[in-house]
Amino acid sequence: MNDVTYKMRRSVIEILYTAKSKGIILPRINVRIGESTHNYPNVLGVGGNHNIWITKKAIDRSSNYLLHVVLHELCHAIFNLPHNESCPLMASVLDKPCTNSQAWKIFEGYYYEDVRTVREIHYHASKCAMAS
Ligand SMILES: [Zn+2]
Structure with a gap:
């Protein structure tokens, strides 16, 4: 992993730590950083089955933008x-990212709903092609 990729990955992992500091217990998540492919130039991230793949494009834009994409993919x-x-x-479609507090509020809403609902979750990779 080169230095640039390491730093980008770090900024995504910081968000996972923030979740933990809010008392959110997350399973182990595999974080991958990548470029959008030429076939899907507008894809910002993909999430499913405990994996999130975040593009450089999402990371470079702004911290609100990155938080939105990471929490969105974590929900998948x-x-x-x-x-x-x-x-x-x-x-x-991501037009305008959620504010920091709005994004966390929504994510926590889904989290607590998920924690309350005792059910078998069948994970399958839901392909997210969230376009900008
Ligand atoms: Zn999505």
């Missing part, structure tokens, strides 16, 4: 949530 990866066009965080 951990809660197995589908897209929801009426949710500012889970909409399939």
Whole structure:
């Protein structure tokens, strides 16, 4: 892993630590950093089955933008949530990122709902092609 990739990965992992500091217990998540492919130039990230893949594009934009993309992909990866066009965080298209507090508030809402609901979750990789 080169220095640049390490720093980018670090900024994503910081968000996982922030979740932990808020009392959110997350399973082990595999974090990968990559470039959008030429076939899907607008993809910001992919999440599913305890994996998140965050593009350089999402990381470079702004911290609000990165937080939005990471929490969005975590919702796919951990809660197995589908897209929801009426949710500012889970909409399939990212126009304007959620503010920091809004993004966490929504994420925590899903988390506590998930914790309350004792159910078998069948994880499957939900392909997210969240476009900018
Ligand atoms: Zn998505």
